[in-house]
Structure formats: C-alpha cells, structure tokens
Amino acid sequence: MKIYTPDIGKIKKTIKETEDTKTFQIELENKILREHFYFNPGEFVLITVFGVGEAPFSISSSPFNKNYFEITARKTGNVTNALFNLKEGNKIGVRGPHGKGYPMDEFEHTNIILISGGCGLAPLKSLIEYVIQKRGYYNKLTLLYGAKTPQNIIYEKEISKWKKIKNFDVHLTVDKGNKKWKGNLGVVTKLINKVKNFENSVVCLCGPPVMMKYSIPELKKKGVEDEDIFVSLERKMQCGLKICCHCNINDVYVCKDGPVFRYLDIKDLSELGW
Amino acid sequence: MYYVLKKKDLPKFVKLLNKDFEVIAPVKKNGSLIFDKVSSADEIVKNYINTDYPPKNLFLPDGETIFEYKKSNNIKIKHPGKPKKRVIYRIRPCDVNALLKLDKILGGGFYYRTKRENTKIIAINCTKAGENCFCTSLGDDQLKEGFDLLLTDVGKEFYIKIGSEWGKKLMKHKIFKRAENSFKKTFFECKRFFLAKDLDKKIERNFNTKIWEKHFKKCFSCTACSVVCPMCYCFDLVQVPKSENEGKVKKFWSSCLLKEFSRVAGDFIFRDKRVNRVRQFLSHKFLYGKKHYDEFLCVGCGRCISHCPVGIDYEKFLEEIK
Incomplete structure (x- = not known):
C-alpha cells in the first residue's frame, strides 16, 4: 500500500468563522472513496496543501454526511496559512480518516x-x-x-x-x-x-x-x-499510522490509539504534561 | 544444507552475482566503510568487523521520493517505479536481524517492502567481535532466517548455509561443493554483556528517576547515534516544491533526539529537555518496541557507541540499569 499518498479533494466551500479561523468543506474527487468515508466523531484527517505541507485536522462535520466533510482551521503555521489562501474549487490532498474517536x-x-x-x-x-x-x-x-x-x-x-x-x-x-x-x-x-x-x-x-x-x-x-x-489530545501526528513516532506519549500513540482517550487510560502517563 | 566455496573462487562468485543483480558490498568511501555498488570482487573490503554505517539507506533512503505532484486544474500524482534487483553481499547478522525487526514495523509500506523483495541477502557470520559490539546480549549474533546465503569464514574457504530457493539454485554452479559430513564452526565472543531479560521492565521502573540525568547529561542532541542505528526509522514527510505547480513529497530521516521532533502548531514542544529525548530514544527501543512488536529495537551493533562525540555509552547504561 502506498500509505503516504493522499487522495485528492476539492474545496467546495469556505466559511469564515473568526478573523483567524475558517471552516473548509471538502469533497473527495473519487466517488467510491467519497461514499465510503466512514468515521466516528473525534477522528482526524491529514490535509496536504501541495507545495507546502501536510497537517492533521479533526473532522468537524457529521459522519452521516456522505457528500463532503468539514475541517476547521486556525491560522497558526505554514500549512494553515497556506490553506487560508486557497479558494473554493482548489484541490488539496486528504489522507484518512485516521485515529480513534468517541465511542x-x-x-x-x-x-x-x-x-x-x-x-x-x-x-x-x-x-x-x-x-x-x-x-x-x-x-x-x-x-x-x-x-x-x-x-x-x-x-x-x-x-x-x-x-x-x-x-x-x-x-x-x-x-x-x-x-x-x-x-x-x-x-x-x-x-x-x-x-x-x-x-x-x-x-x-x-x-x-x-x-x-x-x-x-x-x-x-x-x-x-x-x-x-x-x-x-494533541501531538505532532505525521504519518497517522503509528509508524513515524512523532506523536507518542509514553507508549501511547495519539494518531492511532487516540486522539480521543478515556481519561482513565492516560491519566498516569508521565509525559502527559498536565 | 552446507556448501563450500574456496576463497580463490570469490571473484568468480561476485561475477556470477553481477550477471543478474546489482551487487552491493562493503567499500571504503570518503574514509568510511559503507555498503555501495561494486562491479568486481577486488573493490570489496574483506577485512573488517562491521561497516561504519548500516545498510538501512538501501531500504529507507534518506530523502526518498514518495510521490511527485503536478498542479493544474487537477492534481496529478506519480509514483516512482520498482527498485532494481540487487544483492547485498557480506552483510553481518546484526544488520540482517535489524531488517527482520524492521519488517514487522514497516512491512506494510510499499516502498520498504518492494525494496526488501528485490534484494537478496548474502550474509557473513562474524569471527571476531568489535570493542563496542554487544549483539550476543540480545541474541542477534545468530541468524535463523532472513538470508538467502549465509557465509562462514573458516580460513581458506567459506562454509555456505542455504536459506532460500534462489540460494539453493545458485549452489549448482561448479565453484561450490557440498560440505563434508562434519566440520568445525567458529565462535566469537563480545566483551560487553548484559542480561536482556526484563530490560523493558527495568526501563519502565526507572522512567521517572534521575538515572537519565546521570547517564545522558552530556548529550547535545547531535543524533549521530540515530543516523548510524540500523533500527532508527523515524521520519518526516517533507514537501519539496520544484516550481509553483510541481514538486515532490520526500521522506527524510528524523530523530526523536531533535527538539523539533515533537513541535506542534503554536510552537509547543513536548520534549523540551534533552535528557527526556534520550529517554524517549531508549524507551522506544527497549520498552515500546517490546510492547508493540515483541522485539527490542536494537541489535547490539554498537555503532551508537563508536559514533558518539561525547562518549555516551548506551551499552554501559543497559548493564547498569536495575
């Protein structure tokens, strides 16, 4: 499997939430993938802005919506800055949905x-x-x-x-x-x-x-x-597949074991930081 | 099944391999002993304990292209083709064991897997240990599988153990003879030793103690140990634009010893202290590796010790931790 190759998605609509936050409606180009985009609330996608980079975003729309999904991004880094400059109709890369959401x-x-x-x-x-x-x-x-x-x-x-x-x-x-x-x-x-x-x-x-x-x-x-x-939880998720090792907290991998965790399971992790 | 090859027939052996494969063997380049392409036997360095660098770049090249993209109204994605058929000749058992462990972690990925599938392994047993070797502590001095042929130097000739159909077929050539009913085996001993049993539990027990500070205060995160480790595979996916509308996505080696490694948006770094990053490095190898893959992600090649500019000795730490 070419696990790091994204699928192509089109920005259907952008919604300005605040001065520095926007919601993006994204439609996957491939019909089969679009119709089989199953996820639980709490799961995330990795969005590629070609030429800039890839970053993880929580899916903010309902799983019952099969035509498109939404992410909400705040301008904080390279990828989100570039994402803000994109317009409706522009193409981006999508990997996922990944991770474990709410039960x-x-x-x-x-x-x-x-x-x-x-x-x-x-x-x-x-x-x-x-x-x-x-x-x-x-x-x-x-x-x-x-x-x-x-x-x-x-x-x-x-x-x-x-x-x-x-x-x-x-x-x-x-x-x-x-x-x-x-x-x-x-x-x-x-x-x-x-x-x-x-x-x-x-x-x-x-x-x-x-x-x-x-x-x-x-x-x-x-x-x-x-x-x-x-x-x-938030960590630097990069591969989304528990391989690249950027996002572990002790022996827990945020990209695969989370990002949603039962507090009972993580409260004793010494690298949690709070 | 064992065969015998006379040392004087080695050039013929390399020639035989070169017919169908790119032959990769230890060569001296820019002052370092590395694995690289050879066209004849006399380019190959034969008298060595182990190479300075492991052969991991053959399977996980630094800066490997994952895909190319071209933007217009649509985005076109192109993947690189399959790698050439090659054979690694004279790879040590520790490095083969590293590949076997990596298979468990990376085997699902197209790029790693096709490179593994297209590479024959002709390993050679060690007859002498280096001063930093500790493979015997981890049991990675032995090879049960993972090779097509396994050579043992017994003086004027090699004993060759067969590990695959391809290897068996190759032995039909007239330069190889069936071995006698019994023959001497050579053994070697590493001076360094620790008990690998329960190493994961020891790390877990000491996770929040001062032991890390004691051993690794000197570390300045140069990542040399990560670079030379046959098992360090962590990476970054990086966009490398060629122009506004085209470019590549490449996979570069990274290391948990780098501060950047855990940085997220808003400049928050989760392992700010250097010692905590060394703890992550070792915990990944000996605690999380054991938990997730039932393997210690270390084969005891000792390169980390040889290459550390401030003399950090991971093996001594493994001996001392209780």
Missing part, C-alpha cells in the same frame, strides 16, 4: 456533557451533529464552551440553532467581553457549576491542556469517574 455506541442512553475551548469545539461539533441526527438514542446534551472574546467564538450560526433544540443546554463564556456581550465571563471551568446533574453522564473535553488540567478536578468533585471522562 458513540457506549454513549447511548447517557447524558453527554461537552467542555471545550477555542478551536477545540471542532471535533465536538461532529459529535453534536451526530447526536442530533440520532436524537432518540441519547439523553441530555450539554455544551460548555469558552472563547477568548465574543469575536473568537466559532460556529455562531450552529450554536444559535443548537440553543433552540430540546434537551440541549448550551452555555457560553468569554475571557474578555465587549459592550454587546451579556453572557458569562471567565474561564470555561466556571461553567461546570451550571450543570445540575452528573449522574449517568459522560464528559468529553477538547481544548488547550490548561483547560483539561483545571476541569478534571472540578469534574471529580462532582463525582464523575475517570472512566466516564474523555479527552482529545
């Missing part, structure tokens, strides 16, 4: 609490859309989302839709507000107190390490068990 089957008939910060909402958006499409299988859905400022909030359109959905609580907070902002102020960890019931619940966290570090003790205080906490 959606296990989540059936439980309450799902999502905690995320900044761009960490991307993989959770995939999960949210999945749950909305299979609504009867899941109990209450709660989203706690924090951004730096109101301008940094991504998926604004989707969030206002989610707020109207029954049995779906959405709580937003920003570190620094503005004149228009009437919502919560402060870090996302503070929102944990808004959740009244942690029984029969799983909690999924995706955001910067510092968010994980401070959220988990709060969740423990509420009685959430380590096995019911799921975290999404």
Whole structure:
C-alpha cells in the first residue's frame, strides 16, 4: 500500500468563522472513496496543501454526511496559512480518516456533557451533529464552551440553532467581553457549576491542556469517574499510522490509539504534561 | 544444507552475482566503510568487523521520493517505479536481524517492502567481535532466517548455509561443493554483556528517576547515534516544491533526539529537555518496541557507541540499569 499518498479533494466551500479561523468543506474527487468515508466523531484527517505541507485536522462535520466533510482551521503555521489562501474549487490532498474517536455506541442512553475551548469545539461539533441526527438514542446534551472574546467564538450560526433544540443546554463564556456581550465571563471551568446533574453522564473535553488540567478536578468533585471522562489530545501526528513516532506519549500513540482517550487510560502517563 | 566455496573462487562468485543483480558490498568511501555498488570482487573490503554505517539507506533512503505532484486544474500524482534487483553481499547478522525487526514495523509500506523483495541477502557470520559490539546480549549474533546465503569464514574457504530457493539454485554452479559430513564452526565472543531479560521492565521502573540525568547529561542532541542505528526509522514527510505547480513529497530521516521532533502548531514542544529525548530514544527501543512488536529495537551493533562525540555509552547504561 502506498500509505503516504493522499487522495485528492476539492474545496467546495469556505466559511469564515473568526478573523483567524475558517471552516473548509471538502469533497473527495473519487466517488467510491467519497461514499465510503466512514468515521466516528473525534477522528482526524491529514490535509496536504501541495507545495507546502501536510497537517492533521479533526473532522468537524457529521459522519452521516456522505457528500463532503468539514475541517476547521486556525491560522497558526505554514500549512494553515497556506490553506487560508486557497479558494473554493482548489484541490488539496486528504489522507484518512485516521485515529480513534468517541465511542458513540457506549454513549447511548447517557447524558453527554461537552467542555471545550477555542478551536477545540471542532471535533465536538461532529459529535453534536451526530447526536442530533440520532436524537432518540441519547439523553441530555450539554455544551460548555469558552472563547477568548465574543469575536473568537466559532460556529455562531450552529450554536444559535443548537440553543433552540430540546434537551440541549448550551452555555457560553468569554475571557474578555465587549459592550454587546451579556453572557458569562471567565474561564470555561466556571461553567461546570451550571450543570445540575452528573449522574449517568459522560464528559468529553477538547481544548488547550490548561483547560483539561483545571476541569478534571472540578469534574471529580462532582463525582464523575475517570472512566466516564474523555479527552482529545494533541501531538505532532505525521504519518497517522503509528509508524513515524512523532506523536507518542509514553507508549501511547495519539494518531492511532487516540486522539480521543478515556481519561482513565492516560491519566498516569508521565509525559502527559498536565 | 552446507556448501563450500574456496576463497580463490570469490571473484568468480561476485561475477556470477553481477550477471543478474546489482551487487552491493562493503567499500571504503570518503574514509568510511559503507555498503555501495561494486562491479568486481577486488573493490570489496574483506577485512573488517562491521561497516561504519548500516545498510538501512538501501531500504529507507534518506530523502526518498514518495510521490511527485503536478498542479493544474487537477492534481496529478506519480509514483516512482520498482527498485532494481540487487544483492547485498557480506552483510553481518546484526544488520540482517535489524531488517527482520524492521519488517514487522514497516512491512506494510510499499516502498520498504518492494525494496526488501528485490534484494537478496548474502550474509557473513562474524569471527571476531568489535570493542563496542554487544549483539550476543540480545541474541542477534545468530541468524535463523532472513538470508538467502549465509557465509562462514573458516580460513581458506567459506562454509555456505542455504536459506532460500534462489540460494539453493545458485549452489549448482561448479565453484561450490557440498560440505563434508562434519566440520568445525567458529565462535566469537563480545566483551560487553548484559542480561536482556526484563530490560523493558527495568526501563519502565526507572522512567521517572534521575538515572537519565546521570547517564545522558552530556548529550547535545547531535543524533549521530540515530543516523548510524540500523533500527532508527523515524521520519518526516517533507514537501519539496520544484516550481509553483510541481514538486515532490520526500521522506527524510528524523530523530526523536531533535527538539523539533515533537513541535506542534503554536510552537509547543513536548520534549523540551534533552535528557527526556534520550529517554524517549531508549524507551522506544527497549520498552515500546517490546510492547508493540515483541522485539527490542536494537541489535547490539554498537555503532551508537563508536559514533558518539561525547562518549555516551548506551551499552554501559543497559548493564547498569536495575
């Protein structure tokens, strides 16, 4: 197998989320691959900008959508800078989907609490859309989302839709507000107190390490068990196949064993860093 | 099944191989003993313990092209063709064992596999150990498989063990004779020794101790040990543009000893301390390798010790760790 050769995808649409963040709708050229693009929320793809490089991105769209998938990228490095310059109709390389996502089957008939910060909402958006499409299988859905400022909030359109959905609580907070902002102020960890019931619940966290570090003790205080906490980790994934060795944390490979991990399985890893 | 080849018939043997294959053997180049193409037997260096560099560049070339791309309205991707048929002559058992271990990790990839499939292995047993050799500790001095022919130098002649159909066929040539019913075997001994049993557990036990600081404070991440290691295979995929609309994607050797190796967007580096990177280097070989592939990713060739500019001795560390 030519495991490092990407498939070709076309940028169908770009959506500006914030000043430095965009969502890209990507359609695979090959019809068979397009129709068999199966993944679980939380999995990732490796996107090649030809002539620049390849980088991993969480898939942010629903797995039920067979025509295209979405990624959300923030301008932070070579690949994302180049990606921002691409226009609708431009071609890119796609490898994947890779990795292990959220165990959606296990989540059936439980309450799902999502905690995320900044761009960490991307993989959770995939999960949210999945749950909305299979609504009867899941109990209450709660989203706690924090951004730096109101301008940094991504998926604004989707969030206002989610707020109207029954049995779906959405709580937003920003570190620094503005004149228009009437919502919560402060870090996302503070929102944990808004959740009244942690029984029969799983909690999924995706955001910067510092968010994980401070959220988990709060969740423990509420009685959430380590096995019911799921975290999404970031490392320098390159081959996506557990070969190139760029992304291991002790003996765990983020690209294949994760990026979504049960907290119980990784909490004792000394190289975790938080 | 053993055959005998008189040493004076070696040029004929190399000529025979050269008929159908590119012959690759130890040669002296720019002051180093390396594996390279030869056209006759007299180019081959015969008196050596081991080559300075392992033959890994033959299977995992540094800067190997993975594919070429051309952009227009569409993107066209072209893959390089299959490699030539070649034979490696005079490769040592440790380096063959390294290939057998790499097969478990990289065998699924097209580029590595086709190079392996197109390369015959004529190995030669050691009769003497080098001062940094420690293959006997890991059991990688012996070859049970992985060769087409295995030579043993017994003075005026070679005993040749057959390891494949191709090797068996080759022995039909008149320069080879069937061996006697019994013959002497040569043995050699490495001066260095440690017990390989439970090495993985020892590393795990010491993971968060000061032992790494004690042994590897001197390391300045030059990656020489990684470069000469027959088993270090970690890599980077790099885009090499030729012009705005065309270019190549190449695979370059990389090393976990480099700071860059774990850097992600936002300039966050997960193994900032040099000692932690040496710990990753050794843990990958002796702890994760054992867990994931049931192998120590080391064959005891000792090149890491020979090439370290500050005298770090990994083998001494393996002797001392408890």
